[in-house]
Amino acid sequence: MLKLRLKRIGRKRYPTYRLVVMENTCRRDGRPIDEVGYYDPIAKKYKFDTKKIQQWLSYGVKPTETVFQLLKKADVINV
Structure with missing residues (x-):
C-alpha cells in the first residue's frame, strides 16, 4: 500500500522533512x-506541490496522520 509520509533529512538536532x-x-x-x-x-516553513499531491490522492494513496494535519493546515485537503 502506498503512503504519503515524511522522510527525515537534515543534520542532528535540526530536522527537515521531505513529503x-x-x-x-x-x-x-x-x-x-x-x-x-x-x-x-x-x-x-513548508512547500507542497498541490497538483502532484491531488493526483496521488486520487490514485488512492493514504496520508499519515501527521501529513494529513499538515495538508489540512496548508489548505491542500478540505475536510
Whole structure:
C-alpha cells in the first residue's frame, strides 16, 4: 500500500522533512517513488506541490496522520 509520509533529512538536532510517496513497508529514509514537497518544523516553513499531491490522492494513496494535519493546515485537503 502506498503512503504519503515524511522522510527525515537534515543534520542532528535540526530536522527537515521531505513529503514523499512510498510503500508503507519501506524504511523511513528509504527510496521514495515521488517527492512532492518539504516541511521545516524549526522555521515553520513548508512547500507542497498541490497538483502532484491531488493526483496521488486520487490514485488512492493514504496520508499519515501527521501529513494529513499538515495538508489540512496548508489548505491542500478540505475536510
